[in-house]
Amino acid sequence: MQNVSIVGVGQTPVREHWDKSLRELAVEALLAALRDAHKDQLDAIYVGNMLSGELTGQEHLGALIADQLGMSGVEALKLEAACGAGGAAVRMGYLAVASGQFDTVAVVGVEKMTDVSNAVVTAGLAMAADGEYEAANGISFVALNALLMRRYMYEYDLVEEDFAPFAINAHANALNNPYAMFHRSVTREQLKHVKMVSDPISLFDSSPICDGAAALVLSRKENLNGNGPRAVHIAASAVATDAVALHDRMDPLWLKAVELSSQKAYAQARVQPADIDVFELHDAFSIVTPMSLEAAGFAARGTGVYMGRDGEIALNGRVPISTMGGLKARGHPIGATGVYQVVEAATQLRGEAGPNQVPNAHVAMAQSLGGVGTTAITHILKKD
Amino acid sequence: MQNVSIVGVGQTPVREHWDKSLRELAVEALLAALRDAHKDQLDAIYVGNMLSGELTGQEHLGALIADQLGMSGVEALKLEAACGAGGAAVRMGYLAVASGQFDTVAVVGVEKMTDVSNAVVTAGLAMAADGEYEAANGISFVALNALLMRRYMYEYDLVEEDFAPFAINAHANALNNPYAMFHRSVTREQLKHVKMVSDPISLFDSSPICDGAAALVLSRKENLNGNGPRAVHIAASAVATDAVALHDRMDPLWLKAVELSSQKAYAQARVQPADIDVFELHDAFSIVTPMSLEAAGFAARGTGVYMGRDGEIALNGRVPISTMGGLKARGHPIGATGVYQVVEAATQLRGEAGPNQVPNAHVAMAQSLGGVGTTAITHILKKD
Numbered sequence: 001m002q003n004v005s006i007v008g009v010g011q012t013p014v015r016e017h018w019d020k021s022l023r024e025l026a027v028e029a030l031l032a033a034l035r036d037a038h039k040d041q042l043d044a045i046y047v048g049n050m051l052s053g054e055l056t057g058q059e060h061l062g063a064l065i066a067d068q069l070g071m072s073g074v075e076a077l078k079l080e081a082a083c084g085a086g087g088a089a090v091r092m093g094y095l096a097v098a099s100g101q102f103d104t105v106a107v108v109g110v111e112k113m114t115d116v117s118n119a120v121v122t123a124g125l126a127m128a129a130d131g132e133y134e135a136a137n138g139i140s141f142v143a144l145n146a147l148l149m150r151r152y153m154y155e156y157d158l159v160e161e162d163f164a165p166f167a168i169n170a171h172a173n174a175l176n177n178p179y180a181m182f183h184r185s186v187t188r189e190q191l192k193h194v195k196m197v198s199d200p201i202s203l204f205d206s207s208p209i210c211d212g213a214a215a216l217v218l219s220r221k222e223n224l225n226g227n228g229p230r231a232v233h234i235a236a237s238a239v240a241t242d243a244v245a246l247h248d249r250m251d252p253l254w255l256k257a258v259e260l261s262s263q264k265a266y267a268q269a270r271v272q273p274a275d276i277d278v279f280e281l282h283d284a285f286s287i288v289t290p291m292s293l294e295a296a297g298f299a300a301r302g303t304g305v306y307m308g309r310d311g312e313i314a315l316n317g318r319v320p321i322s323t324m325g326g327l328k329a330r331g332h333p334i335g336a337t338g339v340y341q342v343v344e345a346a347t348q349l350r351g352e353a354g355p356n357q358v359p360n361a362h363v364a365m366a367q368s369l370g371g372v373g374t375t376a377i378t379h380i381l382k383k384d
Numbered sequence: 385m386q387n388v389s390i391v392g393v394g395q396t397p398v399r400e401h402w403d404k405s406l407r408e409l410a411v412e413a414l415l416a417a418l419r420d421a422h423k424d425q426l427d428a429i430y431v432g433n434m435l436s437g438e439l440t441g442q443e444h445l446g447a448l449i450a451d452q453l454g455m456s457g458v459e460a461l462k463l464e465a466a467c468g469a470g471g472a473a474v475r476m477g478y479l480a481v482a483s484g485q486f487d488t489v490a491v492v493g494v495e496k497m498t499d500v501s502n503a504v505v506t507a508g509l510a511m512a513a514d515g516e517y518e519a520a521n522g523i524s525f526v527a528l529n530a531l532l533m534r535r536y537m538y539e540y541d542l543v544e545e546d547f548a549p550f551a552i553n554a555h556a557n558a559l560n561n562p563y564a565m566f567h568r569s570v571t572r573e574q575l576k577h578v579k580m581v582s583d584p585i586s587l588f589d590s591s592p593i594c595d596g597a598a599a600l601v602l603s604r605k606e607n608l609n610g611n612g613p614r615a616v617h618i619a620a621s622a623v624a625t626d627a628v629a630l631h632d633r634m635d636p637l638w639l640k641a642v643e644l645s646s647q648k649a650y651a652q653a654r655v656q657p658a659d660i661d662v663f664e665l666h667d668a669f670s671i672v673t674p675m676s677l678e679a680a681g682f683a684a685r686g687t688g689v690y691m692g693r694d695g696e697i698a699l700n701g702r703v704p705i706s707t708m709g710g711l712k713a714r715g716h717p718i719g720a721t722g723v724y725q726v727v728e729a730a731t732q733l734r735g736e737a738g739p740n741q742v743p744n745a746h747v748a749m750a751q752s753l754g755g756v757g758t759t760a761i762t763h764i765l766k767k768d
Contacts, residue, residue: 001484021516044623053508054437058515060466063625063641063758067632073644075623076759077472080462082444088461092476099483100385101621124437131442132405237485239428239459241447248451257447260457374447375460 004097005224005231006381007104008037008217009343014181014331017211022049022056022112023068029213029336030069030108037217043102044075048089048109049335050082054124055116065108082128083284085109086214086338087239087368087377093218094237094379103223109339110213121209125334128371130245142206142285144246144372146198149287152253153200156302160200163286164191165308167204167328170283173315174325176355179340181210181331205286207332214339216346232346235271235363236380238264244374253302255373258295265365265378266297273297276380277361278348279319280341282369283326292367293319320358323348338368342379349383388481389608389615390765391488392421392601393727398565398715401595406440406496407452413597413720414453414492421601427486428459432473432493433719434466438508439500449492466512467668469493470598470722471623471752471761477602478621478763487607493723494597505593509718512755514629526590526669528630528756530582533671536637537584540686544584547670548575549692551588551712554667557699558709560739563724565594565715589670591716598723600730616730619655619747620764622648628758637686639757642679649749649762650681657681660764661745662732663703664725666753667710676751677703704742707732722752726763733767 010032012025020028026047034040047061058064062076079088086109093107113121122142126135129144153159167186174180186204194202224231240260243249249256266272273296281292290304298319299307312318324330324344327337345364347353361383368377394416396409404412410431418424431445442448446460463472470493477491497505506526510519513528537543551570558564570588578586608615624644627633633640650656657680665676674688682703683691696702708714708728711721729748731737745767752761 050443051437053435053511056515057507057511057519059434059464059511060513060628060755060758062465062472063755064514064628066625067627072625072627073640074625076465076625077475077623078464080443080464081446081460088446091461092479095476095479095483095485098485099479101479101482123441127437127441127443129444130448131440135441239461241450241456241458241460243451243456244444244448256457371444371447374444 001098002100003221004094004218004234005221006216006234006346007219007224007231008033008039009346010036011179011214011340011343012212013179014210014212014333016114018114022052022058022110023064025112025211025213026065026108026110027068029215030106033106033215033217039104039217042071042074042104042106044096044105046089046092046105046107047078048086048338049078049111050080050085051111051124051334055120056112081375082370083334084338084368084370084375084377085335090216090338090342090379091237091239091377094234097218097220104217104219106215106217107339108213108215109336111333111335112211113209113333114211118209133245142198142201145285145287146201148252148372149200152287155253158305161191162305163205164188166283166286166289169313170322170326170328173323173356174329177324177330180325180329181208182329201285207284207327210331210333212331212333212336214336214343216339216342230350232349233382233384234379235382236265236268238268239377240264242374244371246372255291255295257376258292258373261376261378262296265380269380271363271380275363276319276365278323278345278358278364279321280345280366281321282367283322283328284332315356315358323353323356323358338377341366341368345381349381385482386484387605388478388602388618389605390600390618390730391603391608391615392417392423393730394420395563395598395724395727396596397563398594398596398717400498402498406436406494407448409496409595409597410449410492410494411452413599414490417490417599417601423488423601426455426458426488426490428480428489430473430476430489430491431462432470432722433462433495434464434469435495435508435718439504440496465759466754467718468722468752468754468759468761469719474722474726474763475621475623475761478618481602481604488601488603490599490601491723492597492599493720495717495719496595497593497717498595502593517629526582526585529669529671530585532636532756533584536671539637542689545575546689547589548572550667550670550673553697554706554710554712557707557740558713561708561714564709564713565592566713585669591668591711594715594717596715596717596720598720598727600723600726614734616733617766617768618763619766620649620652622652623761624648626758628755630756639675639679641760642676642757645760645762646680649764653764655747655764659747660703660749662707662729662742662748663705664729664750665705666751667706667712668716699740699742707737707740707742722761725750725752729765733765
């Protein structure tokens with residue numbers, strides 16, 4: 001296999017972009033990544049997106065975005081793995097370069113969610129779950145996560161407030177990220193008055209509906225030209241899956257796909273959890289954070305929330321997470337999120353994270369999830 | 385790059401499968417391919433599908449189908465490129481094995497179209513076109529092809545009847561394919577009474593709305609075990625794109641993506657058009673057939689229809705096409721079609737095509753298109 005490096009990153013701010021279409025957002029991120037990489041040619045473009053068909057009446061994003069970029073002609077395809085679609089596109093870009101067939105490809109994740117009503121978005125997001133055995137019974141995606149959070153609280157004797165450090169950390173980090181959706185800190189005091197979304201999941205526990213796009217340029221490590229000093233190596237790329245329906249899992253409180261995907265990635269990169277300096281995890285709902293920390297090997301079963309309480313997730317903590325705001329505060333434009341995570345992890349390894357820079361960051365992990373931890377897509381990055 | 389072989393093929397009949405769900409169809413095809421390959425383990429599953437979200441309220445097909453197959457845990461992702469989604473999944477499976485990361489993966493294309501009204505399907509198919517500049521103005525996908533056919537007839541001084549040999553050939557070949565949707569021959573006489581769909585496109589010129597799934601097992605050539613004698617080598621895998629909107633093309637009568645993708649594939653496989661013994665092309669509408677034959681290098685500009693008139697597309701002709709019925713008569717379950725094409729091309733090279741066997745078939749080409757020739761995905765297969 002060829003070694004694969006990230007030689008350019010780009011992103012749009014995460015916002016309610018009522019003045020920009022899906023293709024415009026995607027191209028804005030791609031052009032930024034191409035400028036960053038000092039490239040003007042690509043062998044292929046891989047697009048991560050979940051809901052463009054349902055929300056904007058447009059499939060076929062590969063060709064559409066290549067066309068809008070002015071690169072009509074190149075290979076262009078779309079990947080989907082529910083909320084992990086962005087990670088899936090990174091995976092495809094990695095394989096295309098690793099195979100040796102291509103020198104330089106781009107990956108872009110994009111989602112446009114705010115042009116339709118929240119009810120339409122909610123129906124769309126339920127398509128990440130099992131349509132015939134979960135969604136058909138009327139349960140929404142947030143409600144599935146609420147069931148999981150309730151059970152987790154019951155089994156491990158926790159209360160809602162125990163999850164607060166995750167939102168507080170994410171919002172604090174987003175303050176310094178100009179691309180983040182939210183630029184306001186939140187406090188434990190506010191938790192007492194927060195609106196409930198799906199009991200016990202409150203607004204504090206939920207990532208927002210939003211628009212955005214993020215992009216990467218990937219190239220063979222042997223082919224870096226002037227990009228060497230800022231290039232970041234992709235040391236691992238691994239995907240695993242679990243049963244889609246929560247009721248089909250032997251143990252709903254253990255994210256098996258996260259464990260499998262993390263373990264495969266650690267083996268490929270020859271690292272241990274203790275070697276990970278930055279962990280961009282998929283904090284779509286705050287319940288996902290401790291469960292991801294546990295299944296990925298950073299905390300014992302049922303103890304993930306204590307990493308929040310004890311400050312271990314802070315920028316100077318043992319396992320910094322959501323360093324640019326995470327899904328909670330940077331925002332979660334579904335199919336774009338997995339690419340934002342890799343952009344941010346690479347930015348940390350380049351030492352370009354500004355006030356949010358994690359000291360001595362050499363190894364970073366980005367993990368994109370589809371469904372309730374159903375698909376887990378893990379990339380480990382290293383700065384040589 | 386590792387050499388990639390097809391070691392197993394599987395397919396469901398193309399029908400209106402009202403008694404089977406999308407996941408059941410996919411698993412039926414996958415199990416058939418696994419049996420054919422004598423395999424019971426996979427490293428990954430790549431799914432081709434266009435419209436499951438819009439038509440059945442289900443995204444996240446990768447994990448869903450892996451789960452239904454009893455292989456929850458493995459890598460599983462979905463690819464989409466409009467009507468070329470099946471070809472896109474083959475492309476991803478090829479890269480995953482060619483990269484050297486995986487030994488054995490499966491590809492499955494699946495579409496379930498007949499559980500909803502034709503109006504819903506028509507709206508879904510329009511998402512292959514440019515949503516903001518074509519579909520938003522009310523034009524359907526068949527109408528776009530009708531505009532193209534009308535212009536082609538005008539430029540090259542043709543009438544509807546000149547296209548009849550394509551449907552007659554496809555239906556004749558489908559008679560001997562138990563998996564084909566239609567088992568009735570059609571005649572030139574019937575053309576006089578055929579219903580118009582979108583003038584000048586009649587029922588004779590249109591592929592049907594239907595359900596189906598097809599699957600492949602791909603493996604490293606060095607790793608064939610007992611499958612050697614029946615294995616088929618993937619000698620080329622190439623994708624190209626064109627402008628999505630017809631009005632954005634300098635020359636709407638020339639399928640640039642077909643030309644680019646074919647030329648890339650010929651170079652990879654080190655063959656010329658004259659070396660191709662079987663060409664499974666994307667005859668979604670009969671206008672696509674001559675335009676594909678021209679852009680892929682089998683006929684001069686504006687002369688593709690004469691290949692039909694002169695019998696060159698027959699099983700014993702110069703360039704046999706639609707050898708098992710093609711999209712017209714085997715059927716066109718959108719995201720499955722690109723995989724059906726590769727299954728049929730491999731079947732020809734194995735010499736297992738029964739009464740439809742093309743004599744001395746050593747090199748076969750399968751070409752999956754998304755949109756009006758917007759995305760072209762070409763695979764060339766060889767039997768060593």
